[in-house]
Amino acid sequence: xxxxxxxxxxxxxxxxxxxxxxxxxxxxxxxxxxxxxxxxxxxxxxxxxxxxxxxxxxxxxxxxxxxxxxxxxxxxxxxxxxxxxxxxxxxxxxxxxxxxxxxxxxxxxxxxxxxxxxxxxxxxxxxxxxxxxxxxxxxxxxxxxxxxxxxxxxxxxxxxxxxxxxxxxxxxxxxxxxxxxxxxxxxxxxxxxxxxxxxxxxxxxxxxxxxxxxxxxxxxxxxxxxxxxxxxxxxxxxxxxxxxxxxxxxxxxxxxxxxxxxxxxxxxxxxxxxxxxxxxxxxxxxxxxxxxxxxxxxxxxxxxxxxxxxxxxxxxxxxxxxxxxxxxxxxxxxxxxxxxxxxxxxxxxxxxxxxxxxxxxxxxxxxxxxxxxxxxxxxxxxxxxxxxxxxxxxxxxxxxxxxxxxxxxxxxxxxxxxxxxxxxxxxxxxxxxxxxxxxxxxxxxxxxxxxxxxxxxxxxxxxxxxxxxxxxxxxxxxxxxxxxxxxxxxxxxxxxxxxxxxxxxxxxxxxxxxxxxxxxxxxxxxxxxxxxxxxx
Numbered sequence: 001x002x003x004x005x006x007x008x009x010x011x012x013x014x015x016x017x018x019x020x021x022x023x024x025x026x027x028x029x030x031x032x033x034x035x036x037x038x039x040x041x042x043x044x045x046x047x048x049x050x051x052x053x054x055x056x057x058x059x060x061x062x063x064x065x066x067x068x069x070x071x072x073x074x075x076x077x078x079x080x081x082x083x084x085x086x087x088x089x090x091x092x093x094x095x096x097x098x099x100x101x102x103x104x105x106x107x108x109x110x111x112x113x114x115x116x117x118x119x120x121x122x123x124x125x126x127x128x129x130x131x132x133x134x135x136x137x138x139x140x141x142x143x144x145x146x147x148x149x150x151x152x153x154x155x156x157x158x159x160x161x162x163x164x165x166x167x168x169x170x171x172x173x174x175x176x177x178x179x180x181x182x183x184x185x186x187x188x189x190x191x192x193x194x195x196x197x198x199x200x201x202x203x204x205x206x207x208x209x210x211x212x213x214x215x216x217x218x219x220x221x222x223x224x225x226x227x228x229x230x231x232x233x234x235x236x237x238x239x240x241x242x243x244x245x246x247x248x249x250x251x252x253x254x255x256x257x258x259x260x261x262x263x264x265x266x267x268x269x270x271x272x273x274x275x276x277x278x279x280x281x282x283x284x285x286x287x288x289x290x291x292x293x294x295x296x297x298x299x300x301x302x303x304x305x306x307x308x309x310x311x312x313x314x315x316x317x318x319x320x321x322x323x324x325x326x327x328x329x330x331x332x333x334x335x336x337x338x339x340x341x342x343x344x345x346x347x348x349x350x351x352x353x354x355x356x357x358x359x360x361x362x363x364x365x366x367x368x369x370x371x372x373x374x375x376x377x378x379x380x381x382x383x384x385x386x387x388x389x390x391x392x393x394x395x396x397x398x399x400x401x402x403x404x405x406x407x408x409x410x411x412x413x414x415x416x417x418x419x420x421x422x423x424x425x426x427x428x429x430x431x432x433x434x435x436x437x438x439x440x441x442x443x444x445x446x447x448x449x450x451x452x453x454x455x456x457x458x459x460x461x462x463x464x465x466x467x468x469x470x471x472x473x474x475x476x477x478x479x480x481x482x483x484x485x486x487x488x489x490x491x492x493x494x495x496x497x498x499x500x501x502x503x504x505x506x507x508x509x510x511x512x513x514x515x516x517x518x519x520x521x522x523x524x525x526x527x528x529x530x531x532x533x534x535x536x
Contacts, residue, residue, distance in 0.1 A: 003076050004083035006061065008114040009123065012203070013037065013087045015228045017221065021090070021135050030135035031104060034218055036209070036225060037089040042079020042111050043132030043142070045194070047176025050074040051487065052495055054157050056503075057168045057200055061126070062118040077198045078173045079111065079131040086114040090134035093208035094215055095277025096328055098312055101215070105208060105277050106136025109144055112204065123232070125203050126170070130196040143179045147484045147528060149195035150495070152288040154483070156199070158475045158502040159285055164263040165256070166285040170198040174487075184305060184533050193488055201284060205229055207329040208277035214332035226336060229281060246336040251346050254326050256283025258354045261322045266361050267471055268294035268394045270315045272304040273534060276325045290532035293474050294394040295519040296429065297387040303477070305533045319358075323350055364469040365398055366448070367405070367462045373451045379444075386444045389437035391429035393518045398470035400424050402463045404445075405452070414446040429518060473505040473512040477530070478523035 016036035023043075024030075032038055050070045058064060065073065075081040082088060090107035097105075111131045115123045129152065130144025149172060156169035178191040205225075213222035230237055230244055237249040260283045264271065271278075272290040280286040292303030299316035307313050313321060330343035337343055362380050363372045372380075387397070404423045413419035417438040424441070455462060475498060483495040501511040508516070523529035 003063075003072065004085070006063075006083075007117040008083065008085035009117055010085075010087040010114050011123075011232055012091070012112070012115070012125075012228070013039070013089055015232075016224055018089060023133050029104075029138045032092050032106075032135055033216060034221060035092060036221065037091045038135045039087065040090045040111060040134050041082065041088055042128055044080045045078050045175035045177055045196075048074040048078030048080055048196075049174045049176065050077070050171060051174055051195075051492060052153065052172045052499060054153075054168070054170055054499070056160070057157065057170045060118060060122070060124050060168065060200055061116045061170075073171065074173055077128065077171050078175060078196055079113075079128050082113070088113050090136055091204065091209065092136065092212060093206055093277055094212035095206070095208035095275050096211075096325070097275040097277070098307065098310065099324075102275075102277075103215075104136070104212060105138075107134055107204075108137040108140060109134070109142040110199075110204070123202065124200045127199045127201075127204055128196050129199055130175075130194065141179070143175075143177075143194050144196065145179050145181055146174065146193040146195040146487060147481075148289070149197045150484055150487060151291070151480050152199075153197045154475050154480060154495070154498060154502070155288045155291060156285075157499070158505065159269075161502055162263075162267050162471055162474070162505050164267060164269070164285060165260045165283055167204070167280070168200040170200055172197055183527065184531070201280070201286070202233055202282055203229070204286070205281045206277050206286070207279040207281065207325060207332070209281075210332040211276060211328060214334075219335060222332070223336065226333070233282065244336075246333065247338060247342055247346070250330060250333060250337055250343075251349070253281055253283065253329070254346055254350045255353060257322050257326060258319075258350055258357060259283060260285060261318050262354065262357045262361050264318060265315075265358065266365065266469060267474060268315075270294065270301065270303055270313070271318065272302060272307070272313055272532065274313050274318065274321045274325065276328050279322075279325050279329075289534055292532065293476055295476060296391045297394045297397070299384070299388075303530075303532045305531050319354055323347060323354075326350065361469070365466065367402065367452055367455075367466040369455070369457065369462055369465045373454070375447075375451065379448060379451065382444055382447070386437070386440045389440055390433040393427045393429065395471060395474055396427035396516070396518060397424070399467065399472055399516075400427050402466040402470065405459050405463050405466075409449075411446060411449055414442040414449065417442055420445065427518075468506055471505045472508050473501050473515050475502060476515075476519060477528065477532070478519055478526070479515060481523070481526070481528040484528065 018035045018037040021038040021040040050073050053065050088111050092106045095105050110127050110129045112127045115125050117123050133142040153169040153172040159166035173196045175194040177194045179194040180189050180191050182189040237245045270292045278287040290304040300314050302311050302314040486494045
């Protein structure tokens with residue numbers, strides 16, 4: 001079987017207006033009014049090599065790598081070969097970046113090959129990221145570097161196994177060519193290895209698709225795009241008479257976005273660049289740029305150096321930013337939704353729904369399987385204050401908290417840190433934390449212990465449920481940087497180990513155990529581990 005034998009369709013291209021793109025001699029921005037996309041072909045690369053492949057993502061397309069040679073896979077997923085049934089394109093959209101309207105943006109380095117209908121009848125859009133110039137490249141080259149491509153590839157699949165709504169990643173291909181990037185925009189450009197990630201999603205439609213139409217008063221194209229999205233992906237919001245229920249569909253997008261952000265908070269994920277053009281209409285995590293994980297518990301932290309001053313996209317702000325972004329989507333859809341009052345009502349529901357989801361999630365993390373007990377909200381708020389007092393690793397803390405339940409610890413022990421330090425101490429970065437921090441943790445543990453102990457399930461069952469909410473493995477930035485360092489030398493050992501470990505992120509086993517550790521000191525200030533930018 002060849003990849004070209006798959007069941008391709010091109011519904012986006014065939015349902016919406018577009019234009020042909022002829023690459024100019026010199027890259028330059030091109031405005032494309034009144035179209036949803038531009039037809040564009042990937043630019044061939046010198047020496048594509050298939051570096052890594054996700055069997056689980058391939059199953060979505062009904063594929064196994066053995067169905068064709070690795071060489072064919074490298075040719076197709078680098079864009080060097082286009083199957084006859086494919087109609088590649090780059091989508092046009094706009095968006096707010098860091099709270100400011102940025103105008104036309106679009107797929108500057110992403111090119112959709114086609115959609116694949118799998119044997120179950122499901123449709124998956126196949127997109128190459130880093131495949132070359134498009135009219136939306138805004139003067140850039142449309143390429144991507146290895147470091148950003150690997151990070152997106154690994155994290156997409158890790159988030160899937162963590163149970164977080166996400167786009168998927170099929171494979172990682174190196175190009176054999178260099179890409180020049182100024183990583184921190186500080187006047188020090190360097191040549192870096194190039195790579196291409198193949199991404200999968202039901203669609204890559206973003207809030208910005210609708211915002212661009214609204215901004216340019218392209219009301220007919222706005223309606224066409226909405227109808228296309230609803231027909232293809234949300235048919236449940238169209239009645240038998242063919243009438244569209246726009247408001248219920250918008251409410252669904254709001255709800256799924258809220259659920260996604262709750263999952264981010266559960267696993268300690270920080271997206272880093274929640275611009276409206278990076279928000280999926282499906283409530284999926286999309287565009288893994290300068291993302292990060294809460295190694296040290298710090299709700300004010302963002303991994304994005306571009307956002308270092310404003311910290312707009314810090315961990316704790318993600319729920320509010322999501323609501324702001326949804327409000328911008330509601331404004332763009334206003335002509336169809338029935339005005340501001342209807343949008344505000346839906347967003348008010350978001351606030352209530354999000355709070356309920358958040359409290360339910362925190363209850364699961366703390367082991368309150370049947371809901372928060374009386375005083376549970378205060379317990380959560382106090383834990384937030386206690387964890388801020390000294391450097392504590394977020395992931396290790398929750399896993400060690402569950403382990404503490406299986407130790408012979410008594411209520412009176414929490415006034416003596418040495419009696420619980422042997423378990424929880426592994427989550428602390430300092431060997432001897434400040435005394436006030438230890439005393440505060442002891443007081444919190446005593447309150448928590450009293451409330452947790454009145455549940456009517458066995459400790460083993462409750463701990464098991466805690467561990468299904470709190471990951472044992474996450475692809476920390478320093479782990480990914482080690483993969484990048486090795487891969488730049490032509491080695492894949494670490495990447496292969498990580499790809500195995502991420503498939504069982506809630507289990508302690510031989511694959512995940514080597515990665516269950518705090519961020520090492522050498523990674524505290526290293527680029528790629530603590531500091532990241534939008535450069536790719």
